[in-house]
Amino acid sequence: MPVIDLANPTRFLGIVSRVLPWLAAATVLVFAFGLARVMNAPDDYQQGATVKIMFLHVPAAWLSMMCWGVMSVSALGTLVWRHPLADVAGKAAAPIGAAFTFICLITGSLWGRPTWGTYWVWDARLTSMLVLFLLYLGVLALYWTAEDPGRGSRAAAILALVGAVNIPIIKFSVEYWNTLHQPASLFRKGGSAIDSSILIPLLIMAGAFTLLFFTLHLAAMRNEILRRRVRSMRLMQAQELAEARS
Amino acid sequence: MSAFVSLLVRDMRLSVRVGGGALMGALFFLIVVTMMPFAIGPDLGLLSRIGPAILWLGALLASLLALDRLFATDHDDGSLDLLMMGRMPLELAVAAKAIAHWLTTGLPLVVITPVLGLMLNVELRAMGWVSLTLLAGTPALTFIGLIGAALSVALRRGGLLLAVLVLPLTVPVLIFGVAAANAAIVGPAPFGPPFAVLCALSLASFVLGPVAAAAALRHGLE
Amino acid sequence: MNLGQHADFVIASYAVTVFVVGALVAWVTLDYSAQRRILGDLEDRGVTRRSRRAGKYQR
Numbered sequence: 001m002p003v004i005d006l007a008n009p010t011r012f013l014g015i016v017s018r019v020l021p022w023l024a025a026a027t028v029l030v031f032a033f034g035l036a037r038v039m040n041a042p043d044d045y046q047q048g049a050t051v052k053i054m055f056l057h058v059p060a061a062w063l064s065m066m067c068w069g070v071m072s073v074s075a076l077g078t079l080v081w082r083h084p085l086a087d088v089a090g091k092a093a094a095p096i097g098a099a100f101t102f103i104c105l106i107t108g109s110l111w112g113r114p115t116w117g118t119y120w121v122w123d124a125r126l127t128s129m130l131v132l133f134l135l136y137l138g139v140l141a142l143y144w145t146a147e148d149p150g151r152g153s154r155a156a157a158i159l160a161l162v163g164a165v166n167i168p169i170i171k172f173s174v175e176y177w178n179t180l181h182q183p184a185s186l187f188r189k190g191g192s193a194i195d196s197s198i199l200i201p202l203l204i205m206a207g208a209f210t211l212l213f214f215t216l217h218l219a220a221m222r223n224e225i226l227r228r229r230v231r232s233m234r235l236m237q238a239q240e241l242a243e244a245r246s
Numbered sequence: 247m248s249a250f251v252s253l254l255v256r257d258m259r260l261s262v263r264v265g266g267g268a269l270m271g272a273l274f275f276l277i278v279v280t281m282m283p284f285a286i287g288p289d290l291g292l293l294s295r296i297g298p299a300i301l302w303l304g305a306l307l308a309s310l311l312a313l314d315r316l317f318a319t320d321h322d323d324g325s326l327d328l329l330m331m332g333r334m335p336l337e338l339a340v341a342a343k344a345i346a347h348w349l350t351t352g353l354p355l356v357v358i359t360p361v362l363g364l365m366l367n368v369e370l371r372a373m374g375w376v377s378l379t380l381l382a383g384t385p386a387l388t389f390i391g392l393i394g395a396a397l398s399v400a401l402r403r404g405g406l407l408l409a410v411l412v413l414p415l416t417v418p419v420l421i422f423g424v425a426a427a428n429a430a431i432v433g434p435a436p437f438g439p440p441f442a443v444l445c446a447l448s449l450a451s452f453v454l455g456p457v458a459a460a461a462a463l464r465h466g467l468e
Numbered sequence: 469m470n471l472g473q474h475a476d477f478v479i480a481s482y483a484v485t486v487f488v489v490g491a492l493v494a495w496v497t498l499d500y501s502a503q504r505r506i507l508g509d510l511e512d513r514g515v516t517r518r519s520r521r522a523g524k525y526q527r
Contacts, residue, residue, distance in 0.1 A: 049472035053481045060485075079465060096492060103488050107481045114474035134414040141410055146401050154465035155397045159411060162393055166415050169447070174420035176443075180425055181436065212489065219496040226503035231509065237515045243371050 007084050009225050016222045023215040030208040037201035044198075051198070053111040060104035060212040061125070063213055064132060065167075067097030070217070071139070072164040075157035087153035087219070088228075090160060091143050092220035096213060098136035104129050124178040128171045135163050148227070249334045249344050257346030261315070272354040275308040279362045291365040294390070297366035297377050297425035302420060305355045305380055306387060310409055312351040312390040316343060317399040317463075326399075330467065336460040344392045344455060352384035368431070375430030375437065379444060383423040386448040389455030390415050396459035400466025419447050 034055075044051035070093045077086025108126045109119050120126070139156050146152025250426045261268045282300045283293060293300075320326040327410055329339045394412035401407070425440040 003478045043472065048474065049470070049478055052478050056481055056485050079461065089299075093494075099488050099492055103485050106484045110477045110481045110484070114477050118487065131414045131417050138370055138411045138414065141407055142397065142401070145407065151400055151466055155401060155462060158393075158462045158465065159397060162415065162454070165454060166418075169418050170414070173421045173443075176440075177421040177425065216492055216496055219500065223499040223503055226500070226507060229504050230503060233507075233510045233515050237510070 009088075010086065012085060013222055013225060015226060016218050020215065020218055020222075023211065023218065027208060027211040027215050028203065030211055034201060034204035034208045037204055042195075043199045047115050047154050050111060050114050053107050054198075055202055055205045055245055057104055057111055058202060059209040059232060060100045060107065061129060063209050064097055064101040064104055064129065064136075066210070067093050067100060067213065068132070068136075068160070068163060068167065071160040075160040075164075078153060078157040079161075085225075087150075087157065088221050088224045089217075091153060092217055092224050094136065094139050094143060096158070096216050096220065098133065100209075100213070101129055101133045101136055105133060120180075124171075124175040124180070127178070128174045131170050131174065132167065135159075137166070138161070144235040151233075219221065249332075250338055253329075253334070253339060253342040254346045257343050258350055260319075261346065261350040269354060269423070271308045271312045271351040272358050274311060275304045275355050275358065276362065278304040278307055279365060282332060283366075294367040294369065297363060297368035297431070298379075298431065299424050300366055301359055301368075301380070302375060302383075302424050302427065305359075305384060306353055306413075306416060306420060309352060309384060309387040310412060311405075313388075313408060314397045314405050316347055316392065316395040321399050322339060326463070326467070330463060337456040340392065340459045340463070341456040344389050344459075346428070348385050348388040352388050353431065355384060356380045371429075372431040375448070376427045379423050379426045379430075382441065382444050382448055383419050386419045386444070386451045387416055388435075389448070389451035391456040393462065394458045396462035397466065400462065419444065422447065423431060448449040463465070 038052060038055045041055075043049050043054065071090050074086045074090035074093065077083040078090060080211040105126065108129065112121050112123075112126070130240050139159050142159060143152050146155065259277045279300060282304075286292065288297070300465055317326060320329070330336055332339070359377045360373045363376060369378060391408075391412050393415070394408045397411060398408045422444040425435075426437055426444055429435045429437040430441060
């Protein structure tokens, strides 16, 4: 089946209906496998069992960034390539990305309390995530408060692209800010030499979350297409009534 | 070139008129900075330590509030449509409006900063440096805010949506502006690097802002 | 499985994640049923989409 078929909403709906059950099953399986590995993962010598929170926190962070990437590509599709389903893809991705960012913030906070002593720390990563969350809220505001869905989608697409340019700058500036205001962090950042007994469960969980994202995204796209059909049918109905009366 | 200049001059004239709100920004800046000690307390030592931060926050909020006006009046009376149909590239037209906006609302903020610094017990020798950081940073605030203004004029949601969209994007400007201002006062950290980054952010926004704002106007008002 | 002295935080993290993911799944599922129901309702009442009505104007 040629890729161009994906541009036709009806064909797309057909493909989604066939693919979705498999994706959902795969998601559940990989999560089950990942969680089993997580349960058997060793404790960190400094943090103890709380390192198990990392298996949620880090994949959620990766996905929140990936989702903005999906929104940016959708934005290019909306504004530049004029792909018919591009704005549907962007609108469907936004709430999912915001939810993953939220998970990242909450798990980060819960991880911080036993390791750093407070529920919120203004460390570079959490602070960057907070700003990213605010950007997600801005995009959601544009999608959901616009009276005309087409206009809202285009505005949100522009913000997605502006964000794509700005997010690396924001991350860089927040890390700089963090070095100014805090002494070297007590928390040994997980980037250095992660043992494979921790790394492999982490990657499996990341894979599970990614499958979850695509499952939710396709399902949400399907819902959005149906919602637009409802809207156009209602407009059609209203127009007929107006014509019948005149 | 003359079309650019005449648009710039026109915008400046409009905003210094009675309903234009040019000096309102400076007045708001004054009020916000006055409010801060009521919340923080009159301890001069504390105020002088956080003075640059208060000045930057006040300037940020004052810039934000004035942005609403950037496209709203033109949208209402139809001149925005004329600009979009005209021969001058929309990016340049939008840039001209942004420059006019900064000259009439951003620059007054920089000018009254020394006076406000006195109220916050900021050291005299440091006042010049703080003003310099604001001079370099307020254009970035205007040009980034331009994007939010263009996005919200098409949606007719106004003020608060604009703030929600713009504030996260201004985080780097705020960070480097205050870092540079503090470096000038406290000393050990050098002033140069954060100030250079601040200037870089402003220069980058001169490009990103008009491009994104023009795209927002085109796609939003088509 | 011994989760150590900070077990509450680990459990809370997983609970929050399950809750948020569950909410997303619920949103997607409920929205789907709602849209299908409305579409079925509209179609029953004879409202059609543009592509099927093209014939009417060609007469």
